Amino acid sequence: MPEGNGTDGSRTRDRDPGLQPERTRLAWRRTTLACAVAASLAGRQTLHSGIDPVSLVVLALVVLAWLAFLALAHHRIRAMHAPRPPALSPRAAAAAVTCTVALAVLGAATLR
Amino acid sequence: MVSDIRLWFAPERLREEGDTPDYRFSLANERTFLAWLRTAMALVGGGFAVDQFLPETGRPLRLALALILLAAGALCALRAISHWVRCERAMRRGEDLPVSRFPIALGLAVGVVALLMVIVAAFGWGG
Numbered sequence: 001m002p003e004g005n006g007t008d009g010s011r012t013r014d015r016d017p018g019l020q021p022e023r024t025r026l027a028w029r030r031t032t033l034a035c036a037v038a039a040s041l042a043g044r045q046t047l048h049s050g051i052d053p054v055s056l057v058v059l060a061l062v063v064l065a066w067l068a069f070l071a072l073a074h075h076r077i078r079a080m081h082a083p084r085p086p087a088l089s090p091r092a093a094a095a096a097v098t099c100t101v102a103l104a105v106l107g108a109a110t111l112r
Numbered sequence: 113m114v115s116d117i118r119l120w121f122a123p124e125r126l127r128e129e130g131d132t133p134d135y136r137f138s139l140a141n142e143r144t145f146l147a148w149l150r151t152a153m154a155l156v157g158g159g160f161a162v163d164q165f166l167p168e169t170g171r172p173l174r175l176a177l178a179l180i181l182l183a184a185g186a187l188c189a190l191r192a193i194s195h196w197v198r199c200e201r202a203m204r205r206g207e208d209l210p211v212s213r214f215p216i217a218l219g220l221a222v223g224v225v226a227l228l229m230v231i232v233a234a235f236g237w238g239g
Contacts, residue, residue, distance in 0.1 A: 041160035
């Protein structure tokens, strides 16, 4: 990061002409929304067979997976405020994928 | 493949490869990764939707369709990160981007499942 991580003035000067950080930020927002839809359907799935301790635990895990994704996206969106955002870390990418796979597995476990 | 998977959890090892590319290319790669992740989530959501919104369908068929879509979603998410790591590494090394048959395979699979669901919905098979 050579220059432009200081004042607001330099931030404006170093703005990416293609608005790449902005587009990446919105991509995270869209993906969080998609995650919310998948999590809602997964939550509905767990309550399909009635409310019992097992389905409540699964429901809690579904909500947890969505919250984890939300926190991850929020963290990344904050990084997009920088004029030259650092590359996504493989750990964050793996965590996002884990949330998706967790939703699929949790929901599949409660298919009737 | 194993070294790819180890890269998922070892950011410092990815940074050791080649030179850091222009941040805009990394962000573009990240957006592609997110687009694949959304595709994965749509497939997962579709799996639940099949189970919840086609109640008249026979149980074995409904379960099979739902499980295929859920498995496709999980597979798509895992492939998304694998592709992202390989692209990132190729950019750092200045190599060509990896080619993949996955999009065509996924397209065909989704097409077949969609056709099956149309048939199920139109003729009420298994109900």
